[in-house]
Amino acid sequence: MNTLSAKTNSENQTATPKGYGIDWNTAEPRVKELKDFLMSAPQVMDPERLQFLNEVYEEFRGESTFYIRAKLFERVLTKKNIFLDGNPIVGTLTGVRAGVYAYPEWNVAWIKEEMQMAKMASLGEMKIPSETKELLEKTYKSWKGRTCIDLNNKMFKDKYGINPKNFAKCGMYYENVSVASGSGIADYPLMLNKGLRWLINDVKSRFENCPTTLQNKEKHDLYRAMLVTFEAVIAHSHRYADLAEKTAVEENDPKAKAELLEIAEICRRVPEHPARNFREAIQSFWFIHLAIEIEQMACATSPGRYGQYMYPFFKKDIDEGNLTREQVLTLLKFQWIKHLELAEYQGNSYALTLSGHTGQSITIGGVDKDGNDASTELEELLLETQIQMKNIQPTLTLLYHPKMKDSYLKKVSECIRGGSGQPQILNNNAVIQRTLARFAQYDEGITLEDARNCGNYGCVSTGVCGKGSFITQEDQPCLAKVVELMLNNGKCPVTKKKVGVESGNPAEFETFDDVYNAYKIQLDHLFNMSRKHSDLSQMARVQVVPSVFRSAMYDGCIEKGICEEAGGTRYPQVNPIMTAGIDAANSLLAIRYLVFETKQLTMQQLLDAIKSNFEGCEDIRKMCFEAPKHGNDVLEVQEFVQQYYRDVDSIHHAQGPDCFGYRTPLDAYSLSYHNYFGALMGALPNGRKAGVALTDGSVSAMPGTDHEGITSLIKSGAEAIDTVRYGANHFNVKFSPAVLDGPNGTRTLISLIKTYCDFGGSHIQFNCVSSETLKAAQVDPTDYSDLVVRVAGFSAYFTRLDCGVQNEIIKRTEYAS
Structure with a gap:
């Protein structure tokens, strides 16, 4: 019997949870409709940000770069088109469904080189409307020679007398500064429990008390700019509150009206103030995560140990009867939709290197600050969400250690065997040891508690949650x-x-x-x-x-x-x-x-x-x-x-x-x-x-x-x-699905994970799709549009991968015993 269903049935016999204002009768069909839309509609490059970029850089010429970047961020959040699409978790990257923004500040060469080529983004085909093409042309002219990669190459040539472009063109290395970077795990728990208004007061105090000396100019400029961004995120959430209230006035269905009014109430509160329950926490998390991505949409901005910092809100609502586990599962499905919506496009060569990967990794398992098993019931729901949704984003990463319960590992095995290649496995002991070794050289060193609070971001990298970023990525x-x-x-x-x-x-x-x-x-x-x-x-x-x-x-x-x-x-x-x-x-x-x-x-x-x-x-x-x-x-x-x-x-x-x-x-x-x-x-x-x-x-x-x-x-x-x-x-391993079927397959997979980590291995991930299925998908991609495979530290929809990657995955040795 399904444990999740058993718990839910037991709850329903004793009490009828409030469930907040969500119309649960229509929730699951809405999840399906939203996913179906993303899987079938081409992604569209929205011109909004390009327009805002050109306006702001002209309007605030002469200001510090910090302030200009903050005002651009503010312009996007306060002027972008917003809409409601049936998801009770609100907030989208762009002003259109399945939209993509361009970030030409890093590189504009692709605009000229690739405008006539077929475009591929996170979910496959991408379209560039005519008005966007016109803005791209204008942006190309105004930014050519001023971008990150332009400045980088100019400085290199001035200092060393060599044109570095030849190194990248021949494939010696990939120029990472040519694309937006954003890897790391933000301090989501702080925002959930304190709120942006608390942060505004803190930074305002520091700004006011910062001595006005030339030595402090950078600090002064940064604090001033930060305050602009905090208010912009709050204004963004309030815009959704206004929209939900306005829509509710015109809504005749009482359940839909109640849901809209609740959305408005939640958006008035978070992320400005601390979240009080799971419903508010999930929306607050999303507004913060979305804001980070909007500032610079890039691979590997990851939620980190979501099952740890969201667990108190989850437990409170379960204990108080506000939500059932099934309702939490549905909310998580809606969140999965939000992660899948996020996409980036920074040129065709970049699309080839990432295969649509946006690197939003959720870390499960691991240990607490005292070294004890930290896995939670909420994390089992995260696994169940992935089993049912089979998304390529977010990705799940298990921090494995020997103290894990077999029941938890069975759920992990079930998810892997489901065919999405998730979760990938990281040896928690290896992660802790290398984190301690890496940061021991820093002036303040590192505590064991911080090393134990590592998470995965992006592909297979790790860092201390909320305290370490990987935005500085070398070539x-x-x-x-x-x-x-x-x-x-x-x-x-x-x-x-x-x-x-x-x-x-x-x-x-x-x-x-x-x-x-x-x-x-x-x-x-x-x-x-x-x-x-x-x-x-x-x-x-x-x-x-x-x-x-x-x-x-x-x-x-x-x-x-x-x-x-x-x-x-x-x-x-x-x-x-x-x-x-x-x-x-x-x-x-x-x-x-x-x-x-x-x-x-x-x-x-x-x-x-x-x-x-x-x-x-x-x-x-x-x-x-x-x-x-x-x-x-x-x-x-x-x-x-x-x-x-x-x-x-x-x-x-x-x-x-x-x-x-x-x-x-x-x-x-x-x-x-x-x-x-x-x-x-x-x-x-x-x-x-x-x-x-x-x-x-x-x-x-x-x-x-x-x-x-x-x-x-x-x-x-x-x-x-x-x-x-x-x-x-x-490390990639490919299995025939039949090998991992049933209880014996579960035992085989768990044993393999344990053995690999006992050998001292750091990372392992599995594909459980036969070569025959993959070859059939190449012949008739329409019938296999939702087929998920593990590529390299991330999952992707197989039929939307470049042919070279498809063939490489097919050629991997498939273990049938």
Whole structure:
């Protein structure tokens, strides 16, 4: 018997909960209608923000950047079109349903380069109305040369005498400053329990008492701007209150009228004042989350440990009979709709790298401040919501630890087996240990309590909830590209540009050490260029697009009077994300094995075959593909992969501290960059052909090369990388759905999770969709429009993915036992 239903039936026998003013009889049909609309309607680029952007930057010319950004934020929230669509949780990103805003302050090159191309956003096809195109053209002319990436590249060229665009064009790294960034977990509990009016009083006091000296100018400007944003968010909520009241006057249905009047009452109260119950808390949360996204809609603004800070409101309403668990479940479904509505578009290349991922991760499980199991009943409802909704957003992440109850893990297993690839699993012990290690170098260090309060944001990264942000994201280097540069003595064979350094003619290398040393020379150059570009990019962010409201949502920024981009949070983070490490390691292993150990090939034969993309050299390609590979628990392979990742780490840290002066660890995962970079590269010694997607993740096996069984695969994945030295890593496993069916399937999955974490693994996620189903979806996408797969730290609708990513997922080894 379903536990949730059993509890609800028992409640209904003893009392009839109030349920607030929601018309529960129509609630579930409304959820379906809202989801159906999002899944069928194309997303539309709304021109509102472009108009506001041009107006505000002209009107407030001469003001501080903080103030201009705050007034733009205010203009959007107080002037954007608002509407009610049947969702009792109100507030949308744009003025249209399924809308997308453009954020050209970061980059306008895509406007010219891609206007005639098909556009893809979070849910697939995106349309740009004619009036929006006109505004885009105007915005392009006014912002060309002034954007974040423009300033970044100008500073780089002025300082180092090199045009950095060639590095990005050939696929050495992706320029993250060319798109809005927003990763992190805000202090949602503070806003729910204190409210914005409390924050206004706090910042107003600091502003009034801030000495008016030149030394305090930045602090003075930031406080002044913050106050504008707080009032704007309150005005935004009051606009919805006015709209709901006006709509209620014209509504004849008494239940619908009651719901509208309740929406008005709630929006008059939150987020200005503390929430008093779950209904108010869920709306307050949404207004804050939405405001952060509106300021700069970007990947990885995550709710964090939602099941922890919302639990007191949930328990109060359950205990007082205000809501049933079924009603809470329905409210959560409405919230799931709100997360799915959020979308971004910042150019086609960016769409290819993220595959529609908006990175709104909810963290479940973990431990409390004393180290005890922190899982809650509300989190089980979050899992049930995902089981029923099968959304790609929000995503769920489980912080696994050995003290978890089996009943809770069974619910986790049920959700994973449901086919949405959620939740992904993070080893909580590894997360805590690396958090302690990372922030021990900071002046104030870090407490164990803070380390235990980590959450996942975006893909697989972690940070301290409410105290650490990852908005400062370095460029993302491609480690497989380094193999290509090494084999061509620093020249990119695709663009024909000399983007690397002289590392020697590979045909003349006499030992594998010569090969590996040449690789490390090229890698050092890549990391050096990437670090220099990234450090300057942070200066560009502070100068052009500092966040104001978002900064106030993190501990430290208000106290220091420093924005998030400049390091104002308690635990500022810089996270360089590197991709395709396994492709690089496997390629080096193939060279070692085929050229120097077994001498089946000369280096020249291998170079010629790669140059021809293995055309007419299928026998050599077969040898390359069958050479020893990661994922099979072979000792000498594992030792090399481990050494390789240690060397990558050492060369990265040899570049010196990050822009904040700290030793920053590498994150190792792919998002969809493995597809983006793969399209920019030629063939590799691991047997991969030109243009094909690289291997996902950082410890996943190259598709089709893990042939020693699931235990060997997970042991290889768990042992490949130091989970403390690296900030994050990423591991994909694909199962046939039949393997995980029934009680035995549940036990198998739970056992696998425990075993992987016992081996010391940091991250694991599962696809439970057969290759046959995926191939059928490629043939007839209409029949599989809601098919969800796990890509790389996130889920996506399969039929809306780029073909390269689809094919890579299909090729992953499918375990049938």
